[in-house]
Amino acid sequence: MKKNTRDFLVSLYTTMYKIRNFEEQAIKLYRDGYIRGYFHPYLGEEAIATGVCAAMDRKDYITSTHRGHGHCLAWGADLKIMFAELLGRENGFCKGLGGSMHIADYTKNNLGANGIVGSGAPLAVGAALGISIRKERQMVSSFVSDGSTCNGSFLESLNLASAWKLPLLFVIENNQYAVSTRIEDSTGEPELYKRGAGFGVESIRLDGNDVLEVYNTAKLYVKRCKNGEGPFLMECLTFRKSGHHVNDPGLYLPKEKVDHYKLHDPLLIGKKHLTELAGLSGKDILEIENMVMAEIKDAIDFAIKSPEMSEENFLKFVEEY
Amino acid sequence: MKKNTRDFLVSLYTTMYKIRNFEEQAIKLYRDGYIRGYFHPYLGEEAIATGVCAAMDRKDYITSTHRGHGHCLAWGADLKIMFAELLGRENGFCKGLGGSMHIADYTKNNLGANGIVGSGAPLAVGAALGISIRKERQMVSSFVSDGSTCNGSFLESLNLASAWKLPLLFVIENNQYAVSTRIEDSTGEPELYKRGAGFGVESIRLDGNDVLEVYNTAKLYVKRCKNGEGPFLMECLTFRKSGHHVNDPGLYLPKEKVDHYKLHDPLLIGKKHLTELAGLSGKDILEIENMVMAEIKDAIDFAIKSPEMSEENFLKFVEEY
Amino acid sequence: MDTNILIEKREIMYRDALNEALKEEMARDDKVFIMGEGIAERGGSYKVTVGLLEQFGGKRVFDTPLSENGFTGAGIGAALTGMRPVVEILFIDFTMLILDQIVNQAAKFRFMSGNTARVPLVLRTQGGVGNGLAAQHSQSLEALFYHIPGLKLVMPSTPYDAKGLLKAAIRCDDPVIFIEHKLLYMNKGEVPEEEYIIPLGKADIKKDGSDLTIIAWSGMVPKVMEAVKILDGEGISAEIVDLRSLVPLDKMTIINSVKKTEHVLIVQEAVRRGGVGSDISSIIQEEAFDYLDSPVKILGGLNVPCPFNLNLEKLVIPQTDDIVRASKEAVYNK
Amino acid sequence: MDTNILIEKREIMYRDALNEALKEEMARDDKVFIMGEGIAERGGSYKVTVGLLEQFGGKRVFDTPLSENGFTGAGIGAALTGMRPVVEILFIDFTMLILDQIVNQAAKFRFMSGNTARVPLVLRTQGGVGNGLAAQHSQSLEALFYHIPGLKLVMPSTPYDAKGLLKAAIRCDDPVIFIEHKLLYMNKGEVPEEEYIIPLGKADIKKDGSDLTIIAWSGMVPKVMEAVKILDGEGISAEIVDLRSLVPLDKMTIINSVKKTEHVLIVQEAVRRGGVGSDISSIIQEEAFDYLDSPVKILGGLNVPCPFNLNLEKLVIPQTDDIVRASKEAVYNK
Numbered sequence A, B: 001m002k003k004n005t006r007d008f009l010v011s012l013y014t015t016m017y018k019i020r021n022f023e024e025q026a027i028k029l030y031r032d033g034y035i036r037g038y039f040h041p042y043l044g045e046e047a048i049a050t051g052v053c054a055a056m057d058r059k060d061y062i063t064s065t066h067r068g069h070g071h072c073l074a075w076g077a078d079l080k081i082m083f084a085e086l087l088g089r090e091n092g093f094c095k096g097l098g099g100s101m102h103i104a105d106y107t108k109n110n111l112g113a114n115g116i117v118g119s120g121a122p123l124a125v126g127a128a129l130g131i132s133i134r135k136e137r138q139m140v141s142s143f144v145s146d147g148s149t150c151n152g153s154f155l156e157s158l159n160l161a162s163a164w165k166l167p168l169l170f171v172i173e174n175n176q177y178a179v180s181t182r183i184e185d186s187t188g189e190p191e192l193y194k195r196g197a198g199f200g201v202e203s204i205r206l207d208g209n210d211v212l213e214v215y216n217t218a219k220l221y222v223k224r225c226k227n228g229e230g231p232f233l234m235e236c237l238t239f240r241k242s243g244h245h246v247n248d249p250g251l252y253l254p255k256e257k258v259d260h261y262k263l264h265d266p267l268l269i270g271k272k273h274l275t276e277l278a279g280l281s282g283k284d285i286l287e288i289e290n291m292v293m294a295e296i297k298d299a300i301d302f303a304i305k306s307p308e309m310s311e312e313n314f315l316k317f318v319e320e321y
Numbered sequence C, D: 001m002d003t004n005i006l007i008e009k010r011e012i013m014y015r016d017a018l019n020e021a022l023k024e025e026m027a028r029d030d031k032v033f034i035m036g037e038g039i040a041e042r043g044g045s046y047k048v049t050v051g052l053l054e055q056f057g058g059k060r061v062f063d064t065p066l067s068e069n070g071f072t073g074a075g076i077g078a079a080l081t082g083m084r085p086v087v088e089i090l091f092i093d094f095t096m097l098i099l100d101q102i103v104n105q106a107a108k109f110r111f112m113s114g115n116t117a118r119v120p121l122v123l124r125t126q127g128g129v130g131n132g133l134a135a136q137h138s139q140s141l142e143a144l145f146y147h148i149p150g151l152k153l154v155m156p157s158t159p160y161d162a163k164g165l166l167k168a169a170i171r172c173d174d175p176v177i178f179i180e181h182k183l184l185y186m187n188k189g190e191v192p193e194e195e196y197i198i199p200l201g202k203a204d205i206k207k208d209g210s211d212l213t214i215i216a217w218s219g220m221v222p223k224v225m226e227a228v229k230i231l232d233g234e235g236i237s238a239e240i241v242d243l244r245s246l247v248p249l250d251k252m253t254i255i256n257s258v259k260k261t262e263h264v265l266i267v268q269e270a271v272r273r274g275g276v277g278s279d280i281s282s283i284i285q286e287e288a289f290d291y292l293d294s295p296v297k298i299l300g301g302l303n304v305p306c307p308f309n310l311n312l313e314k315l316v317i318p319q320t321d322d323i324v325r326a327s328k329e330a331v332y333n334k
């Protein structure tokens, strides 16, 4: 196999593991009182952000959801600045004013997480509209949740993108639940990619836990978007590996599904790719993981030592607002 | 042929002609300064309201649109009270406070016109939800415009009705334009009934200018709604026989379409039914028309002579509001 | 009589008081039903609807998809056709998705129909700042509803008020916006076992006083209570007027208190600019100008969204010591 | 110089002034684009965008579907990524469909991002009562935007102001809600040929006076002008402060005028309860209490939706003779 394929598979796994370990460590920080507010972990959905972002250029754009850490990390966010934001520190991405639900990096075309389910989709339409007006070879990926496919903000966006033929890829992260409500109870058509056809949008459903499947599909759509064939919709089937947020034990999740997805974990699948397709050993993988863990540990130390915005600085900030 | 078929066909034509003549006379009243504000004529779309309402029981419910006179009339509204409302008189349906865009008859299960495009659909979901909670054998027809199929209010409603399996029939009146904007420019999928499948709603497209086709399809769906098989969606293809509102000459409407629909007029088709299926002569039809015209003339006389709400009464009304 | 006294000493939480109100009204009238996100099996994010599903079944207690605009409209449609829905919107911030249905539909039908339609809908929602929920989950937006004719607006601060007012809201034939506060749900207070109703439009004097009238509602009331204790210690006797319902507004209680104390402080959690406090100030000023010994003072939130950082969060809304300070300014006319 | 004088006498309509502002700004900056319902080929319901399509092409001037929430959000997304969109919402009533995007998104990004994001969006819309358009097309809802930190709010009353302020709004790096009035579009006024800009946040004294300050904006300004002529004839010299932009608010001009006249009337078309006038009243009262000779009076709309019937329509918002009457009450402290 080619060297670059090996490197590429390693990079995919590294990103997924980074997200996994980031969330796990951040949850500990939450339990220890360092992080407050809402925190929706991306655990179990790592392959989606990883696969899609790997298929994009960094002059493209993303919009994220309330479950947004994974998208930021897969897009390449600096771990230190991310932790700093989650801890509400002044050197965080948003100076500690945004936090988990509003983390973003506008300087790097990451339009950020959104606390209102579905409301990121119209923003993505706008970014794609700007591209289309400027006639640039860029595209936008809009991550949206299954819950948002029942919401007007998303549905209008799907139609607008289609009416205006925008370079936009909608990525539905269908983890099958909105908090405790099953998607089957939220809609008459739980195969969510089928929404697309009704608006003239080419759509597909795939295994969102298989990073290669996600990557390969996204790669194609990203290219076709840039060729002016957009928009597209890909529904990535997945499952939360945790409660809805840090304080939700998720007891309503049925045991058989939980068990199934324990074996169908995106990281297990990623490991299989590494061993079967790239010939890595268990030790090689452990090395990758250790490296990531060390990096995350450093980032946490950095964040914990970072100062919060002073009252004085804040009031100055408020004044010019 | 059976006597009742003949009577039935006559009643359909009578209703359509009533709507036609009502709108034509009302437009004259508008030009003469008797009617003010927005007035969106139902000209050219008469078969839809007529066919659907004929298929329903009067303990069912309807919600209407900004182009709402036809629905009111087909539902059986008293002509006098309707004109009185359009003229802003105290004995109108809404005491002259509502007018054309808000005409309604809550006492008769007509939830009325709506000035906000798409916003009637959620109300219809609610009426159907109430039926479902009370476990009654009723249903709701919600008339919606093609423009509203691009709006979240309608799209969320489509999904809600489906998720909750409600006895609700959505009737899209696709007149192919939103003011001057072609439906093809508003959506990536101008065959609007296709929206339905994405939400698990059985949907169909049909000729909205053929009152029998509308009636027969609606009849089936009304029954199936009452059997608990709802919701359904029927897209009725039609065309405005006028500008968007009374002051819009509609110059943007392409000549070939205007010409086509001149020949494909719902009243011409209705007449054909009367002669071919019910054996009526031209003279028979003229008699029907004359009767309707006389009734409308009377109603107009009544309305013109009716008083407006006095300042005193209004202020009393305001006080208790 | 003895039992009565015993019963009246029962203390329950704000969220349980709301729960009781819902249960009693649903038992009384089978037209009452409730829907919202996660309110059925899960019992609601703030545990207000626990046990309703079991008692009243899935037809009258059910979860909705994330279609706020659609299901609110469905509530209105049901209300128009004889039902009495209670619709829950998880955060008042999300009501920004439903304003067309509330402002253009629910609030207007009675009037537009010449009094032939009524919309007996209760929209329960929850607002205010607390616990680092940041800019999109920490707003106090009552002013937006206050300005719309046709809506009632209720914001209780205690378990007792919450129960009595929610029952009244459900029986009201007009749409009622019922705003709870995220920090009050676990607060305890006396709630009698026997049934009672608090009519909409009656303010409650939470404490008598003679030097200063402090007007507040919802989450600010407990803070004002704390502040008033401190003021008492410093020889300032403040009267607390808890508005409880903003529409209808109990002008008479306000004006009478102002006439007595001649000094007014309005404390509001919402941003200062264009809040309900401004309107109350303008009313006092128009109707009791000659009694005022100093300007009506408003202590409100800063004109910014809510920051995520917890320490900064505290800066943007009035805290107890801010209230103490502002009270003194109001009394000494600084 | 001669030509200058000639040019300055040019009179054009409000709608044409807006049209010129759009054309000039679109020619100056190719990041500016405009979208809305029927604004391209048809030139807009009020003819404000006539000719733009021809001059700037379909990529920068285009019609939208009836997806108000979606296309407003698209405007915000475009603004976040370097464009300068002008989004038109046909009636302010329909903005009730887009408040999530305006309140929770556009208004918050700058703050939530710690100043790294900006949203240079102009939302043009149109409000007010006129011509029997009834309850869902006749609202004055500026108070809802006024209360939201992060938004600018502009409501011009003359062609001159409309042009200068729209140009400033397009150049502003924060979201601007720009509200036109349905009865002003055909009003004529002087607009110089040469380019000018009116900075946001500057009120304009439309007429000097010494006995009474009348504060107004948008559609009420012409009515106040009429009323003031009548008052002049009766020996009352009123000063007219046209706010032009409500956010930022030009407090200094207001307070200075009040200090001079010692009497204030605020005239607003919006319903009285919870309108912007209340906030201005509360500010005057807090900042100029000792100068006030009588209470700040507010003349506003009745607390009801707008009736369809034309004669009743007139009753719900202030008319010229109401303003005359209220002015006298303000001056003579009744």
Ligand SMILES: Cc1ncc(C[n+]2csc(CCOP(=O)(O)OP(=O)(O)O)c2C)c(N)n1
Pocket: A040, A066, A067, A115, A116, A117, A118, A145, A146, A147, A148, A175, A176, A177, A178, A179, A244, C037, C066, C068, C090, C094, C097
């Ligand atoms: C418009 C809106 N409604 C409700 C909420 C509250 N809420 C936050 S996350 C969530 C569940 C979302 O489920 P889904 O969309 O499937 O995303 P997931 O959490 O499963 O990733 C809810 C109800 C919200 N933030 N925004």
Ligand SMILES: Cc1ncc(C[n+]2csc(CCOP(=O)(O)OP(=O)(O)O)c2C)c(N)n1
Pocket: B040, B066, B067, B115, B116, B117, B118, B145, B146, B147, B148, B175, B176, B177, B178, B179, B244, D037, D066, D068, D090, D094, D097
């Ligand atoms: C939400 C909303 N947006 C815009 C308008 C203004 N408006 C009234 S009718 C209309 C065109 C509607 O077209 P369509 O929905 O196809 O209905 P039609 O007039 O063709 O029957 C528009 C834009 C409105 N009333 N409501």
Ligand SMILES: [Mg+2]
Pocket: A145, A146, A147, A173, A174, A175, A176, A177, A178, A179
């Ligand atoms: Mg989900």
Ligand SMILES: [Mg+2]
Pocket: B145, B146, B147, B173, B174, B175, B176, B177, B178, B179
């Ligand atoms: Mg149409």
